[in-house]
Structure formats: C-alpha cells, structure tokens
Amino acid sequence: MDGTLLTPLEVVGLYKDVTAAFMSDNPAFMGAKVIYAPHRFQSEADVGNRLEEALKMMEVYPSFFAGFDLVGQEDKGGPLLKFVPELLEARAKNLNYFFHSGETDWRGTPIDENLFDAILLNSTRIGHGYALAHHPHLLKMAAEKGIAVELCPVSNQVLNLIKDARNHPGKALLQNGFPVVIASDGPGIWGSRGLSHDFYYAFMALGGARADLRFIKQLAINSIIYSSMSTDEKALALSRWSESWTEAIDAIVEFYDSS
DSSP, rough: OOOOOOHHHHHHHHHHHHHHHHHHHOOOOOOOOEEOBBBSSSOOOHHHHHHHHHHHHHOTTTTEEEEEEEEEEEEGGGGGGGGGHHHHHHTTTTTTBBOOEESSSSSSSSSHHHHHHHHHHTTTEEEGGGGGGGGGGHHHHHHHHTOOEOOOOOHHHHTTSSSSSSGGGHHHHTTTTOOOOESSSSHHHHHOOOOOHHHIIIIIIIOOOOOOHHHHHHHHHHHHHTTTTOOHHHHHHHHHHHHHHHHHHHHHHHHHHHH
C-alpha cells in the first residue's frame, strides 16, 4: 500500500500468511498452495531466472509451494520446447510442473504439440490440455503417469475456443475415464462464481444425458486426488469432504421427504 516493491519470494510469504489466517478463522478449509506461473513470453535466460526463483520458493516454503508453470496464450509463442534445457535442469532438482498446454481443438500445431513436452517433463497436471483427446499415444502415456487434465469449460466458452459446449473435446476424456479435474481459470475476469459455474457447465454439457450425482461426486473426489496435497493431507481432505457430502445428501433427502 505504501509503494514498496516485493520480491516474488516475499509475495509467496504474504500468500502463506493470509492463507494461515483464513484457516484459523475457517477450520473446515483445507488450505491452499502456490504455483509460480510467470508468462511464457520470455527468453531462455529469463525463464532460467524464474526457475531459480521457483527453486528458492520451494526451499523456503516446502509445504506451501506446489510447483511451476508457464502461462499465456500458446499460439503467441513460448512453446515448452524452447525451454527444455532450463526445465530439465530444474526438474532434476525435484521441481514439480503444472504446465498449461494443449488449449486447442486443432491438431498438428505448436499448441497441441506442447503436450509432448509437458508429459515428457512429467508435469503433475496439465492445464486445459483438452487437445490430449486427439493424441491417443499421449493420452495413454498421461494415464499411465497419472497426469490429470484441468478442464476449464467456462473459460473455453468465453474465450470462444469452443463453439458448442456439447462438442467440447474434454467430453471424450471424461467418457473414457481419464483423470480430469474441473478448474475455473480466470473467474474474476468474466464474473463467474469460482468452481460452481464450471461444475454446472460440466454436468450439463460434458456429463451426458444420463449424468447424475455420481458424476459430480467423482469430479469433486478428483479435485482432491489430483491436487498438490501430500498423501496425509489428501486422506484428511477426503475424510472431511466425505462427511460434508453425506450431510448434504441427507439434508436434500430430508427436505424432499418432508415436502
């Protein structure tokens, strides 16, 4: 507020403090972690510097820092292939990746081919990534590695990347049991309400006519299973979520039984 410039490391510290304060006031909240996600429109040397910053964040905040990503419109440049030497070096130091890749329904472009490098670099998850549906071999590799795809359906519609929600390529991933999580991308920009609108979109357009509560339940469980939480954190989160889910279903049944 006084114009002081903060380093990226100091900003992560602020996020950690704010998260801790919120958790203190809201005991049911399971917490948050940070993915350092600078833009991909940089030189190799600059990305190398960003990776050094990420490694420092991991060292100082090991339980709060999740990993590294490169974001931005893929067709503008900055493919992962450009930065492979720098990314391999940081990966060798156990830096986790959460790459934004394959945000297109085209095939044979630098955009969907980012998926090759994201998977070969062992990305923990792939942001957007619905072009994976057009690459059977990559799809098999990702499934074997347990790499989930983050679908952001409202974002895809707003940005006009998908013309008809019912034809979203992510539908094929869901129908074939591929690990998918629903994310919201940039809800504040277009006034979307966190994950609520994206879950509704997924249920109505991607789940199929026979989708029911089991579809929503599995998506919620996927959010925990493929999160950046530790094994113990996931077990606790699943336990708490299961209790909340059961309470919500019981309340719905009780409401309709009494009406």
